[in-house]
Amino acid sequence: MKVLFPTIFEKFSFGILKEIIKLKEAGLEEVVFLYVVELEKVIVPKTGELLKGELEKEKKKAAEGFRKWQLLLEEYGIKAKYYVKLGKAVEKILETALDENVDLVILGHRKRRSFLGILFSSLGSTALTFIKVTAFPVLVFPSTFKEHEKVSIFExxxxxxxxxxxxxxxxxxxxxxxxxxxxxxxxxxxxxxxxxxxxxxxxxxxxxxxxxxxxxxxxxxxxxxxxxxxxxxxxxxxxxxxxxxxxxxxxxxxxxxxxxxxxxxxxxxxxxxxxxxxxxxxxxxxxxxxxxxxxxxxx
Incomplete structure (x- = not known):
């Protein structure tokens, strides 16, 4: 089993990672990590100029985080690799899932509690947008998720x-x-x-x-x-x-x-x-x- 885990290292991401490790018992062999640098973070809107320094900062932050996670997964006998891509999140997640031919995509989702947030959630959430077009099963974790030390979510x-x-x-x-x-x-x-x-x-x-x-x-x-x-x-x-x-x-x-x-x-x-x-x-x-x-x- 190979899974894709796109992340921007939110607080609940490490809890999701620990839950992914439990999939080893179900045949998990490899995890593909993905960090998508959104265009608005590194491109000047009026001129379209690429802020190379900001892009390098994003790449460095992602690489440092993923290397730590790779070492953790190695302790459990799980292979891991990572990508850092520039572009729109949903497109890059789908592109990577297709290229890697994964069995499962794992996403975090921050719920929208305001009236306008709920009304427009189908446009504003990476997870909710991705499930509309995916050819791959998707496991979505809410931001409120708290990992159980000994119990798998599949129990x-x-x-x-x-x-x-x-x-x-x-x-x-x-x-x-x-x-x-x-x-x-x-x-x-x-x-x-x-x-x-x-x-x-x-x-x-x-x-x-x-x-x-x-x-x-x-x-x-x-x-x-x-x-x-x-x-x-x-x-x-x-x-x-x-x-x-x-x-x-x-x-x-x-x-x-x-x-x-x-x-x-x-x-x-x-x-x-x-x-x-x-x-x-x-x-x-x-x-x-x-x-x-x-x-x-x-x-």
């Missing part, structure tokens, strides 16, 4: 499913972390037209599948709620889970939003922005060649 998981194609991809992806998992709760928020018996049968099939894969404590629950995102978050709190896992898009979004860079109001986006625990998001099948072309054209 107790809520899988939020709407039984879409992408939801089943999420179930399969979770199995990559099987050695770390002790408990899974599969939740489904009922929709108006749901056939409850049919939904229950499908949930039971998921439960049996996970048990057959060696996860002993697996259950499911049906939830009636007017807001799916709130229902998922409330259930996660009730079940005292450490992680929420879900597809980035659901049933009604799978076709019309597959490559849309500016979709608003999705359940995954709201859960990610409001959660106080990490959220694992699995994307739909997206052709990497189309994403590369998008990056090339600067879309």
């Amino acid at each position: 107790k998981i809520e899988i939020a499913t709407d039984l879409s194609k992408n939801a089943y991809r999420t179930v399969e992806y979770i199995l990559k972390f099987k050695p770390l998992i002790e408990k899974v709760v599969v939740t489904h928020v009922l929709k108006r037209r749901d056939n409850i018996e049919e939904v229950e049968n499908k949930l039971k099939e998921i439960v049996e599948h996970l048990k057959a894969e060696g996860i002993k404590d697996v259950s499911y629950k049906l939830i009636e709620h007017t807001d799916p995102a709130d229902a998922i978050l409330e259930s996660a709190q009730e079940e005292n889970v450490n992680l929420i896992a879900m597809g980035i898009i659901g049933t009604h979004e799978e076709e019309r939003m597959k490559y849309n860079l500016f979709w608003f109001g999705s359940v995954a986006q709201k859960v990610t922005d409001d959660a106080d625990i990490p959220v694992l998001l699995v994307p739909p099948e997206r052709e990497t060649e189309k994403i590369k072309e998008m990056l090339k054209n600067g879309e």
Whole structure:
């Protein structure tokens, strides 16, 4: 397993790093670090002049931090390398993920609590923008995250499913972390037209599948709620889970939003922005060649 961890060395970044180390038990072999120097930090707006001295300061700061992290990972037998890139964060993260062909991208996310922050969060957050275009699973840590010394976030998981194609991809992806998992709760928020018996049968099939894969404590629950995102978050709190896992898009979004860079109001986006625990998001099948072309054209 290879993961990409872009960071700007915020206070909660080291806690995320310690959580990444626990993935060694699930087959983690290499971590790729990335520090993106945003253009506005090193370019004069009016003239477009590159402030080489400022750029070198940014590069030096990143290199010093990453070398320390590399030494730490070496103690655990995990390979590590790093990149420092100049440009837009989302583009450089996606570019690096494609070049390195990673299995997982890990991001920190600072929640927006003001009314305007929430209203425009889909435009202002690297994490929330990245999940719109990624072809790679993304593990998002809130800035409030506090690492548990002995417990992995994968120990107790809520899988939020709407039984879409992408939801089943999420179930399969979770199995990559099987050695770390002790408990899974599969939740489904009922929709108006749901056939409850049919939904229950499908949930039971998921439960049996996970048990057959060696996860002993697996259950499911049906939830009636007017807001799916709130229902998922409330259930996660009730079940005292450490992680929420879900597809980035659901049933009604799978076709019309597959490559849309500016979709608003999705359940995954709201859960990610409001959660106080990490959220694992699995994307739909997206052709990497189309994403590369998008990056090339600067879309």
